[in-house]
Structures are given as C-alpha cells and as structure tokens.
Amino acid sequence: MNDINAITTLVYNRPRVDAEGAALRTALGTGAAARIIHARLLGTATPPRLFLALRGGPTIPRETVNQTHVFTWWIYDDPAQGYWRINEALRLLAQAYAARRLSLPQAAPISSVTLDNAGPESEDEALGLLFRSASLIVYA
Amino acid sequence: MSGFENILRAFEKLEQDIEEAIADELTIQCDDVTEQLQATKAHGDVTGATRASYYALTATADDDGGDISGPARAAANEKNPGHASSETIPSPGPDAIKVVITSGTDYQNKLEEENAGKKAVVGPEGTRASPELFEAAQRGIRRVFRA
Numbered sequence: 001m002n003d004i005n006a007i008t009t010l011v012y013n014r015p016r017v018d019a020e021g022a023a024l025r026t027a028l029g030t031g032a033a034a035r036i037i038h039a040r041l042l043g044t045a046t047p048p049r050l051f052l053a054l055r056g057g058p059t060i061p062r063e064t065v066n067q068t069h070v071f072t073w074w075i076y077d078d079p080a081q082g083y084w085r086i087n088e089a090l091r092l093l094a095q096a097y098a099a100r101r102l103s104l105p106q107a108a109p110i111s112s113v114t115l116d117n118a119g120p121e122s123e124d125e126a127l128g129l130l131f132r133s134a135s136l137i138v139y140a
Numbered sequence: 141m142s143g144f145e146n147i148l149r150a151f152e153k154l155e156q157d158i159e160e161a162i163a164d165e166l167t168i169q170c171d172d173v174t175e176q177l178q179a180t181k182a183h184g185d186v187t188g189a190t191r192a193s194y195y196a197l198t199a200t201a202d203d204d205g206g207d208i209s210g211p212a213r214a215a216a217n218e219k220n221p222g223h224a225s226s227e228t229i230p231s232p233g234p235d236a237i238k239v240v241i242t243s244g245t246d247y248q249n250k251l252e253e254e255n256a257g258k259k260a261v262v263g264p265e266g267t268r269a270s271p272e273l274f275e276a277a278q279r280g281i282r283r284v285f286r287a
Binding site: 042043055058060122124125127131 | 250253254255256257258263264267268270271
C-alpha cells in the first residue's frame with residue numbers, strides 16, 4: 001500500500017503551497033495558508049472566512065498494489081457572503097489539481113486525480129456558516 | 141411456439157435469473173454493510189436510535205419507496221420516537237436493482253455534514269463498501285452462468 005501520509009500531504013499541499021494553488025490563495029486573501037486547514041482542527045479554532053478544510057476518507061483496495069483514496073474538501077464562508085466566493089474557490093481548487101498530476105517521489109506517479117461531484121449549497125448550523133463540499137478521488 | 145419465440149423466452153428467463161441472483165448476492169453483502177454501519181465509532185449514541193437505524197438494503201422494482209426505508213425508520217422511531225425521518229426512498233425503475241445505504245433518523249444529515257463531516261457514517265461506509273457490493277453483483281452473474 002502506498003504511504004497514506006505522503007498522499008495526504010500531496011493533496012493538502014496542492015492548494016496550500018504548490019504553484020498551481022496560487023490563484024486560489026490569491027482569492028482567499030490575506031493569510032491564505034492559515035485559511036487552508038485539516039478538518040480535525042475545526043474544533044480548536046475557526047479560521048477567518050473564506051476557508052477550506054480537508055478531511056481524509058476511506059482507502060479502498062482496487063488491485064493488489066493500487067488503492068482508491070478518498071478526500072473531501074469543505075469550503076466555508078459567512079452567510080452574508082452567500083455562495084459566490086465558495087463557488088469560485090471550488091473552481092480554483094479543481095483548476096489547481098487539474099494543472100499538474102500529483103506524484104509520490106518514492107513510487108509511481110499517482111495515476112489520476114479528479115475533483116468529484118461538488119455537494120449542494122448547504123448550511124452548517126453547528127458552525128453558523130455556509131458550505132459546499134467536494135470529494136477528491138486519488139488513484140495510487 | 142416458434143423456434144424464435146423459444147429463444148426469446150429463454151433470454152427473458154436468463155435475464156430474470158440474473159436479476160434474482162444479483163439481488164440475492166447483494167442482499168447477503170448488505171447484511172455485512174449493515175453490521176459495519178451499526179458498529180460505527182464515528183459518534184456516540186444517547187438513545188441507540190442512530191446506530192439501530194443504519195441499514196444497507198437491496199431494492200428492486202417490486203419495492204415501493206415506503207418499503208425501502210421502512211426498517212430504518214421503524215428502528216429510529218422505536219428508540220427515539222418523533223425523530224424518525226419522514227423521507228421515503230424512491231423505488232428503482234423497471235429492470236433495476238439498487239442498494240440503499242441509509243439512516244432512519246431525521247438528524248442524519250447533520251451528522252454527515254456538520255464540522256466537515258466529523259461524525260459522518262453513511263457517506264464513508266457507502267464509499268468503502270462500493271467495491272464489495274460490485275463484487276457481490278458479479279458473483280450473482282457468475283452463479284447463473286455456472287449453474
């Protein structure tokens with residue numbers, strides 16, 4: 001099995017650090033890196049809006065050496081903003097992954113990444129924020 | 141009956157046998173998925189309703205929307221009256237079989253989505269189980285052709 005930590009880091013860093021994520025970071029504004037977080041940190045401190053949170057999902061065996069890794073990006077904004085900025089962030093996020101294939105330095109390049117169906121416009125009552133989610137499927 | 145009609149009848153019988161075999165194998169696999177759902181550690185449980193109402197079910201064209209979600213909603217209502225979901229799941233169309241992975245409570249959407257899906261169960265388990273369910277359908281088809 002490929003290193004899940006390494007794959008998670010690649011997925012997380014694409015919008016947060018890689019050049020392909022620059023347009024998204026510009027759209028997020030000041031302190032963009034702090035607005036892209038791991039979802040487990042949501043309980044400790046909520047970043048300034050607009051922000052993105054990544055949660056890892058199941059790893060599913062496909063063949064003897066490959067797996068399907070599922071991640072979900074959750075994009076949040078204040079209710080006063082509506083979904084306009086969320087939708088634009090979603091577009092730029094998809095663009096960041098499409099621009100260049102992810103790769104693992106110690107193994108074969110990750111074969112495919114698709115930013116799958118975006119969820120509907122939704123409200124998180126616990127956080128008091130609007131959100132949309134988008135699943136990211138990584139074959140490795 | 142002509143030879144051509146006999147051939148048509150044979151294909152219709154084959155189609156029916158395949159559909160039944162797929163539904164049988166999926167039903168068996170759904171029992172395993174239901175166990176996984178109800179054993180989740182993603183969240184706690186005050187009344188036991190949430191866990192008890194997780195179900196994976198196989199639905200065919202003979203099932204109506206109320207029947208499909210019935211077991212899940214009944215389990216929710218038994219343990220937490222007033223919090224059973226009022227939604228029914230559409231029946232599959234003719235010649236269709238579907239697997240439904242569901243919860244019978246009216247607050248499952250919150251568990252699936254709040255705090256970036258921190259307590260999600262149905263979504264992740266559905267994703268995890270999808271290859272096993274696909275293999276179960278394949279077993280059904282193989283069973284017919286090996287009979």
